[in-house]
């Protein structure tokens with residue numbers, strides 16, 4: 001009897017272990033397709049009266065406050081906000097935390113735009129310059145009793161071993177899931193110091209007539225983070241707002257008026273592709289929806305830009321682009337292929353550490369692979385392991401109105417290290433010139449839980465194999 005009992009006990013344990021294994025991952029060529037089970041619900045935009053959309057009280061109170069880097073190295077910050085009733089003043093008062101009596105004033109300007117039957121508020125942009133590195137600054141906008149105060153911390157001075165923690169968010173939108181994603185990012189114990197945003201902000205264009213009121217609600221929704229730390233913007237297809245049926249034929253009109261970038265500081269001619277340097281990272285933002293063929297401004301800019309990257313000063317080379325080059329979901333399949341063909345040889349040559357993309361509303365992380373051998377006749381047109389190549393991460397899982405991308409190609413391609421159709425965000429935590437810890441956090445888990453992770457070895461300083469599935 002005792003033997004039968006212990007056998008059945010063993011069988012139960014073995015079955016439980018098998019179930020756990022099956023629930024965590026189905027192994028396929030070494031990569032994992034997560035079978036995490038989530039509640040499948042319709043993703044809906046939060047109603048207009050939601051508390052996260054509330055305008056600050058008071059006549060002409062500044063709203064939709066957001067900041068981004070204002071120069072190439074982190075000693076300037078662009079502060080942007082909207083006033084709804086009248087232009088008011090485009091002035092920012094700011095001071096260092098330890099010098100509250102030494103207030104400085106920066107003067108910017110404001111713009112407005114019309115989109116079909118919508119008229120924007122007064123959109124202010126003001127650049128604070130000559131900031132000191134790694135200091136906390138307070139800033140104030142608005143006048144009289146509607147004055148509002150915020151703060152930010154400037155990045156540390158560039159140094160090859162300067163640690164820094166980036167948040168990664170994409171395709172956010174303004175649904176209940178978007179709110180969860182932002183809350184998870186804010187509450188993540190690995191505190192992000194700046195957000196690398198991989199495009200598709202408000203999804204206003206999913207509403208009738210591209211209802212630009214949804215650009216305003218989005219600005220108010222994300223203010224709780226964007227007013228306090230720089231968000232580095234990449235543009236997605238939902239920023240195009242190209243609507244000839246409405247008489248709107250100027251691409252990126254709402255985005256261009258509302259969100260600025262320090263593109264001229266890196267020699268770019270458009271705010272859609274540019275670079276910034278933060279701590280020990282050189283970040284290149286590319287534009288999937290601006291021309292990138294040979295001889296185009298973006299192509300020529302990138303070709304020159306890559307020669308300027310100095311890994312002895314900024315060891316980490318990070319690229320943001322909206323449309324992923326490697327994507328094994330049956331959504332937007334191969335949309336990034338033409339850009340991959342144009343630029344991938346450069347990314348291998350210059351040893352890009354990681355490429356973050358969005359667009360596909362799910363999560364995926366690749367192995368280090370490249371596919372640059374093909375020359376029309378040699379037939380060598382598949383991805384293969386390449387330790388000089390970046391890791392490609394799709395992080396388009398912010399939780400927008402269009403829902404999750406759940407349909408994947410099968411079997412999982414060999415190059416795909418981990419994929420999961422859940423909403424979430426990621427953290428890229430640079431420790432020093434050789435190591436960075438990367439983690440992905442799904443919304444269903446507790447704030448501190450890591451659903452996927454990887455230790456990145458820097459491609460210039462420590463180009464060892466850092467695959468998680470070898």
Ligand SMILES: [Fe+2]
Pocket residue numbers: 171200236237238322358359360
């Ligand atoms: Fe997209």
